[in-house]
Amino acid sequence: MSTAEPWTIGRLLNWTTEYLESKGSEEARLEAQLMLGHALSCPKIQLYARFEEVVDEEKRAKFRELVKQRAAGKPVAYVLGTSEFYSMEFMVTPDVLIPRPETEHLVIETLDLLKGRSADQSVSILDIGTGSGIIAVTIAKQLKHTSLLATDISDKALAVAKLNAEKHGVSERLEFAVGDLFQAVPSGSRFDVIVSNPPYIAQSERPLMDAHVIEHEPHVALFAEEEGTAVLKRILEEAAGYLKPDGWLLLEFSPMVAKRVAEMAEATGFYEKVSIGKDLAKLDRYLIAKKAA
Structure with a gap:
């Protein structure tokens, strides 16, 4: 994929899913959604309605940092500082x-x-x-x-x-x-x-x-x-x-x-x-x- 292509939400999700899969993640797509949603301050369910939206450099930089931590082995819950339980969001730390x-x-x-x-x-x-x-x-x-x-x-x-x-x-x-x-x-x-x-x-x-x-x-x-x-x-x-x-x-x-x-x-x-x-x-x-x- 050419780097000249715009980094849309869809492209970021697809690229990150493949990348995390190569790092051994068994839930790469979900993790990509959670981290991108966090970086964009929106629920992951909204990402697909905004699939063609181009993400600006500031938010991409924030997303890259999250992905970097996850790729290094840090659990996504600790990367985000939150995790879901009983359909409620809880703060978590190591x-x-x-x-x-x-x-x-x-x-x-x-x-x-x-x-x-x-x-x-x-x-x-x-x-x-x-x-x-x-x-x-x-x-x-x-x-x-x-x-x-x-x-x-x-x-x-x-x-x-x-x-x-x-x-x-x-x-x-x-x-x-x-x-x-x-x-x-x-x-x-x-x-x-x-x-x-x-x-x-x-x-x-x-x-x-x-x-x-x-x-x-x-x-x-x-x-x-x-x-x-x-x-x-x-x-x-x-x-x-x-x-x-x-x-x-x-x-x-x-x-x-x-x-x-x-x-x-x-x-x-x-x-x-x-x-x-x-x-x-x-x-x-x-x-x-x-x-x-």
């Missing part, structure tokens, strides 16, 4: 994990459990290891009668979560506390629901993981000892003491340890109605357990 679609099911299960509550019934929820705050903020946005406490071992992660709470207008119902699991929770606190997407990847899985994840995402939020079950076990053993009667615990985990997690939950004697939920790929991904009477 201090937090990039939201995964699987975690949306954890939110859906929580919302389903609380469906029967009347609008004037206050619900208290604890989000352990909140990261960017996607779970807590999304639940707060969907359920107006909730109060939430979100904790994380990383104060930098909590700073991101606070910004996301402000962005989505739920700060007044969300509190944040830094600390390791329940160490951040005030003594005597009791919750209707405790939800967590904790570190659950075994070190033995590390060689199988995408290099971009290993190189860029925070390891403290990814890996756990005891083949990925160490943090899950701690939560299972301690959560019941922070649940109200008939309270619920929801946990995300790796499909590889689903049976073991269910057995650990049963072995505590603290829960009843222990069940395992599946993700979109039909893989066992979530534990849902009710506090035993």
Whole structure:
């Protein structure tokens, strides 16, 4: 293609898609759309209506810088500083994990459990290891009668979560506390629901993981000892003491340890109605357990 041709939106998208594919991207077209939309300050869905529009040098320079970072291996969410979750835009930095679609099911299960509550019934929820705050903020946005406490071992992660709470207008119902699991929770606190997407990847899985994840995402939020079950076990053993009667615990985990997690939950004697939920790929991904009477 001649460099004399004008750099239209369509041409930029096509060229960048091919370039990112050559760099190993599996979602090159989508990434090109996201970055160009960001550079032009417009939703990616509008790009095709403006396909023949010529992009000026200033915006092309901004776009080139984004593409350069992505081509060097930086995940597109960190390049843009945002990522979508539950059809909402969240701010992300390398201090937090990039939201995964699987975690949306954890939110859906929580919302389903609380469906029967009347609008004037206050619900208290604890989000352990909140990261960017996607779970807590999304639940707060969907359920107006909730109060939430979100904790994380990383104060930098909590700073991101606070910004996301402000962005989505739920700060007044969300509190944040830094600390390791329940160490951040005030003594005597009791919750209707405790939800967590904790570190659950075994070190033995590390060689199988995408290099971009290993190189860029925070390891403290990814890996756990005891083949990925160490943090899950701690939560299972301690959560019941922070649940109200008939309270619920929801946990995300790796499909590889689903049976073991269910057995650990049963072995505590603290829960009843222990069940395992599946993700979109039909893989066992979530534990849902009710506090035993």
